[in-house]
Amino acid sequence: MKRLIVDMDDVLADATGQFINYYEKEFGVRIERSVLNNKNEGEGFPDNHSTLREFPYRKNFFRDMEPNPGSQEVMEKLNRKYEVFIVSAAMEFPQSLPEKLEWLGQYFPFLNWKQFVFCGSKAVVYGDYMIDDLPHNLERFNGEKYIFTAPHNMHINHFKRFQDWRDIESQLL
Amino acid sequence: MKRLIVDMDDVLADATGQFINYYEKEFGVRIERSVLNNKNEGEGFPDNHSTLREFPYRKNFFRDMEPNPGSQEVMEKLNRKYEVFIVSAAMEFPQSLPEKLEWLGQYFPFLNWKQFVFCGSKAVVYGDYMIDDLPHNLERFNGEKYIFTAPHNMHINHFKRFQDWRDIESQLL
Incomplete structure (x- = not known):
């Protein structure tokens, strides 16, 4: 069985959507997702960047994210074909650790806690495929990125x- | 730099001592450490095995452990010579995750959160050396065990x- 490493924020979970929601709640302005295109993480928002950087430290920021469309259904199928590990660089946000564990239990109940990895750097994991939204996580990976x-x-x-996720389904399944 | 993977419970931290302490508080009997020799984890205690299995789910069980003698001083030296990752199979005990992070911050402040990995299975990490007290963690490791x-x-x-830890110092440093 080939080993597949899957990220959480902005892969399984709609982290970008959560930033947009928090930004709206805080500043009363709903930012269109497309406004963020081609900008580094956080930099697409018009202003208030220091507050934006605080959002991930707030209680329930990670717990209340929505799963990305199709992620649950496609992950269930991938989990039968691959040795799946969910690997999240969560260590920077201590309160996120139990929240992420609960979140995975809620939305991906077919996965086992033995498949979860919360780390600081993804350089320490190995596998055949890695799916991630951040280039620096992919760069040190030994398999297909x-x-x-x-x-x-x-x-x-x-x-x-x-x-x-439809694209993952058609290419990996 | 060679990569060194180091476990927490019963390597950095005196988990056995914590079980003995909790057992004494609960049942009024102080078990000698040597009584536990050559018995599988938990099985050396005379009785009350089901309560024993609950201890790691209790608040502060992991937070209040003592570091093993010499672990802090030797780890500080290892951290200069090796690419160190602290890898703990902590996922079974959700409340342990922030406790372990705090514990590492208190006793090993020279380590960075980027060096920490909390996982369910250690099969997903790779490196040159792994130090662990549990055979099943070592068995699937690719490097020296x-x-x-x-x-x-x-x-x-x-x-x-x-x-x-003196033995580690003389063999790895």
Whole structure:
């Protein structure tokens, strides 16, 4: 069985949507997702960047994210064909650790806690395929690297790309 | 720089001592450490095995552990010579995740959160050396495997062994 490493924020979970929601709640302005295209993470928002950087430290920021469309159904199928590990660089946000565990239990109940990895650097994991939205996570990986489309990575051209979960389904299943 | 993977419970931290402390508080009997020798984890205690299995789910069980003698001083030196990752199979105990992070911050402040990995299975990490007290963590590792002496592994003979942190110091430094 080939080993597949899957990221959480902006792959399984709609982290960008959560930033947009928090920004709206805080500042009363709803930012269009497309405004964030081709900008580095956080930099697409018009202003208030220091507050934006605080959002991930707030209680329930990670717990209340929505799963990305198709992620649950496609992950259930992938989990039968691959040795799946969910690997999240969560260590920067201590309160996110139990929240992420609960979140996975809620939306991906067919996965086992033995498949979860919360780390600081993904350089320590190995496998055959990695799906991630952040280039620096992919760069040190030994296997095949796939970038998962998010506004902040649309300008990155040196990885194979999955546009969305339907794309993963058609290419990996 | 060679990569060194180091376990927490019963390697950095005196988990066995914490079980003995909790057992004494609960049942009024102080178990000698040597009574636990050559018995599988938990099985050396005379009775109350089901309560024993609950201890790791209790608040502060992991937060209040003592570091093993010499672990802090030797880790600080190892951290200059090796690419160190602290890898703990913590996912079974959700409340342990922030506790372990705080514990590492208190006793190993020279380590960075980028060096921490909390996982369900250690099969997903790779490196040059792994130090662990549990045979099943070592078995799927690709590099050199070292068992760290704890009462529950004294009867295991098929790994190289570190008796204590002084032994690590003399062999790896």
